[in-house]
Structures are given as C-alpha cells and as structure tokens.
Amino acid sequence: MTLREIKEILQAEVICGEDSLDTEITFAGGSDLMSDVLAFGKPGILLLTGLSNAQSVRTANIIDAKAIVYVRGKKPDEEGIKLAKEKGIPLLSTKLMMYATCGLLFSHGLPGVSSLSKEQQ
C-alpha cells in the first residue's frame, strides 16, 4: 500500500513529504511511547503516534521508519518538521483516534509489525 492510499484511507493531511507519497508501506506500528517504538519497531515501519514533539521524528529517524502518521489531529513542532524534511521522512496527520487509525489500515490489509515473520524482519 502506498502512502497516498494511506492518506486517502485516513483522510490525512500531508505536513511534509508530498513528493514521497508513492512510497510503498508494508507494515505499521502504533504507540505514543517512544521507548516501545525503539524496543519493538523495525526499519521500514509506518509509525502511528499521538506524540507530537520532536522526539517522535528523532525516534523515527533512529529506527529508519518510512513515515509518521500523527493521530488525534496532532502535528509536530517546527523542530520536528525541520528534521523530517532533512531526513526525508514524510509526515501526515489524521483527525482519527489511534484505535480507528490502526483498525482502518489493518482492515485494508496493512499488517502490524508483530505480524511480520522472522525473515521479513
């Protein structure tokens, strides 16, 4: 599934990375706790989070996340957006809550990080 499809499914706004919407996304994970993202996230993940400070982008960069979708209408601060642009990490924002965001993407066939086989990880 591409980021463009994800944008449509979630009725999301693109904060930055408009030119990267054709990026293919193969799995996702949702958490507001960056400790958990660092422990369970995998390179290539689509990160769904309600944490909107710069740590969300720094964490995404550390684990090589493909993009971030902020839930509950959250948007990152200026520093987060600046870093995302520097590192080429697209940022989207949806008004949906975390549960609905995850549910919608899962029902459209996007698996969670825990569904990946050992080889895929």
Add this chain to the structure above:
Amino acid sequence: MNEEYILNQNFEITGGDFSNAGKISTSIKEILREIGIDHSIIIRASIAIYEAEMNVVMYARRATLCLNINPEKLHFELKDEGPGIKNIDLAMKEGFSTATDEMREMGFGAGMGLPNIKKNADRFKITSTPGEGTALNMTFCLDKTGKK
C-alpha cells in the same frame, strides 16, 4: 590518537536538556552511515545510543560519550555524573522505571531503556556508584563472528 582507530570522537550530553535530547544519537547515526557501517549494525547501535542519551538527559547532570571505531568493532563508553543506580538488577528489568511525568510526556520512561541497550549491543557492561554516576560500555562487532 591511537592509530588503530579509524575514528575516535567525544560527545558531551547535558542532563535535563529535553529540547536537544536525541541530537547526538542522530549525529552519530549519520557518522556511522557516512563511514559505511553495515545497516543492521547502524540501527542497533543508534537505538542503543539514543536510549543511553535519553537516560542521561532524564536522570544525570552531564555525561561524556566516547565513540571509538576500529575495523573490528564500534565501542561506546558513556560516563555520567548523576545519582547513579542503587540496584542495577532492578534497573535492568523491563518495565521498572523511576521516570517523572515530564519524562513520560517525551515518550520515554517506560523502563525499557537499559534492557533495550543490552538487547541491541553485542557486549554490554554497566557499573554505577550511587551518588556519583553510571558508566556504560557498549560494543558492536563489525566482523561476522560477533554479529547479532
């Protein structure tokens, strides 16, 4: 500088500086990428250093992080000045945390940091003196035999 090293660099981390927390790890990840370190090792090392940097910002007054890279391994030595850890066995348990609300608002303080550093490093050693500080030694092997 020891000729054996291909890189030997020190970084200073300031405790309580939440707005800059994670910047040093971000820089180190870029350095490792530029050197051409294996991608999976970059991810493991970056995660470990980011967790360690966050621990300093959250709990210590200041710290020095020494990064040494030679053809065989990446080695990080982090020494902080701070309250130290009274019970290291407890601190190494997933879920144990003494974090404040401010730390949790940053998305950290879930008690996953030290266990996650240990999980990602090929070799990990922690020593601490309560009232003085904590030292972490993290090694990531670059040769095939030491890879996780």
